[in-house]
Amino acid sequence: MSAEPGERGSDGVLLEVSNLRLAFGGIQALFDVSFDIRRGEIRAIIGPNGAGKTSMLNCINGFYKPQQGTITYKGRAVHQMRSHDAAKNGIARTFQNIALFRSMTALDNIMTGRLLKMRANLLWDALYLGPARREELAHRAFAERIIDFLEIQAVRKIPVGRLPYGLQKRVELGRALAAEPELLLLDEPMGGMNVEEKQDMSRFILDVNQEFGTTIALIEHDMGVVMDISDRVVVLDYGRKIADGTPDQVRTDPAVVEAYLGVDHGPAPAEEKPCISSTPS
C-alpha cells in the first residue's frame, strides 16, 4: 500500500522534530522536544495523560502550529503546512476520540480516505459516466481490500455511528490506510479496548508495518503492547522528552520509572495486565 517499502528501522530518517515548542496560554504542551522517526519503523510515543503526546501528533500533521522549532519531513521543512497538505504529502492519522463521519457507512468512510487520489470532477460525477464511473469502481476495489484486511466485511454498509467502539476504531484505521500513507499517526488506537480487541489491533498494526512498509508513530498507554510491537520509544512528561530509545532501554530508565510512579499509572513494565486508559482531552 505504501509507496516506499523499507526494512524496519534501517532506512534513513523520514521525519525529524527539533526543539519543538508549543504553548496554550500559560500551559507548555511541548517544551523543546526533539526526536526522529525512521523510515519503516514503529515509533511509540508514551507518557502520562497530559504529557503532550496528542499535541505532538497535531503538530506533525499541521493541525497545531508550534511556536518554535522545526519539523522536517522527507528532508523538507513542513512545520507551517496545513492539514490537507500533510494529507497530500502522505501523512494519515487516527484520533484518540474517534473522528469518523458518523452517519456515513463504513465503506463510505473508507472511500473518503481515497478522495485525494480521485480526479473526476463534479460534472462527470453528476453523469456517473466515463472517468467518474471508472474511478469509483477502481477505488471501491481498493477499499474492499482494506475491508478484507481489517475483517470488517459484515459491517461495510452500516453507518459507523451504530457500530461498537472497537469496530469504529478499526474503520478509522481503514480510512487512514485508504490514503496509502507513508507515515501513519495512531493516537491511542487501543484506548478503551478489551484484551482481545487489543490483540487484533496490534496484529493489524504490525501487518501494516511489515507488509506495506508503512512508517508508524503510535501513542499507546498499554506498556505490554508498546514493548511488543514498537522498534523505538520516546517518552514525554509534562511536555518534555525524558527518554528515547529501544523498549528495553526505556523501561529501565530511572526518569521513566519515576514519571510513571509519580503519576497514578501503574509501573511501566506491566506486561500482561490490561491497563485501560481513560481518555483524556
Place this chain on the structure above:
Amino acid sequence: MFYREAGEFKTSYAADQAIFPIAQDRIALVVLVLAAYVGVPLIANGYWLDAILIPFLVYSLAALGLNILTGYAGQVSLGTGGFMAVGAFSAYKLAIGFPHLNVVLVIVIAGLIAAAVGIVFGVPSLRIKGFYLAVATLAAQFFLVWLFNRVPWFTNYSSSGVISAPLRAVFGRVYITGAEASSVDKYLFALTTVSLLALAAKNMVRCATGRAWMAIRDMDIAAEIIGIRPLATKLTAFAVSSFYVGVAGALWAFVYTGTVEPLAFDVERSFQILFMIIIGGLGSILGSFLGAAFVVLVPVLLSNAPGFLGLSIRVATVTNLQSIIFGALIVFFLVVEPNGLARLWQVGKEKLRLWPFPY
C-alpha cells in the same frame, strides 16, 4: 437483518454501485416514470396539473437544491427564496433581452447565475457555522428580495413590479411558458427537468463529490485532515445547490405561475422549503420529493376533507389548522425522526424484507 448479514450476493462492485441496486426498486421506478409520463397526461385535468403537480415538481426541485446544501453538506441556509428569485429574474431578463435564445438555455443560464451568486454568499461559510451561517444566509435573502424590488431594471421597469413570462417554446410549437402554453406541455417540461436534475443529484451524492460534502457535514476537522479542502467543498455545495434552486425559481416564474413579483420569493418561501426537507428527510433525494408532496398536498386535503365529511369549516380555520399541523409535524420530525419521511419509508422497507418475522 438476514438480508444485510447475508452480505454480497452481487457479483461485481459495478452491480453493487448501481444507482438502484435492488431489482424491486428498479421496477418501481420504471412504473413510476411510465405513470408520470403516460398516465398523468391522460388522466389529470388542468386543476391537477396547474395547481398540484407542477407546483409539486417545482417545490421538489427547490427542496432538492436546499437538501444538497443543508442535508448533504451540512450548511444551513435560509436564503432559498432569494436564490429562487435570482433564477426567476435572471431567466426573465435573459428571455426578454435575447428573444431568440432557446428557453432551455435561458433556464440553464439562469441556474448558472444563481450558482455564481450562491458562491458569493457561500464564502462566509468557511468562517461561520450553524446559527450564524443561517443568519448570514438570511441577510442574503433579504438583500436579494430588496434588490429585485428596488431596482426597476430587473422587472424591465414594469410599474407594478410584476414580471410576466413571455411566450417561449422548447422546440416547434411546444410552448412551455406564456398564455398559449398547454398545461400538459408545461407539466412534461417540468417533469423532465426535475427528473434529470434529480438523477444528477443522486449521482453526485453517491460519488466522490457527495462523500466530500457528507464528510464536511459530519466532521469538518477530520475531513480537512484526510485532505478535503473545506472551502472548495462548501462552495461546490453552495454552487450546485443554488443552481438547483435557481432553476426552480425560473420554473416557478415561467412554468408554474407565469407572472411573479419579488415577494413570491420572500423569507416565508425559504422557511417553507426548509420545512419540506425537515419533514421529508435531511440528506435524502427521495425525502426532498416526499417533503414537497406533503407540503403541497396537505393543504389540499385539509381544505377538501371537511367537505367530504359533510362539515363546513371556515377558510380561516382551515388555514390555522394547517399552521398547527405543520408546526406539530416539524417539532415531531426534529425531535423524533430527524431523517424525516424518507427514513420512515426506509424502515417500512426493512420491515417488509423481514416480514413476517418481527426481527
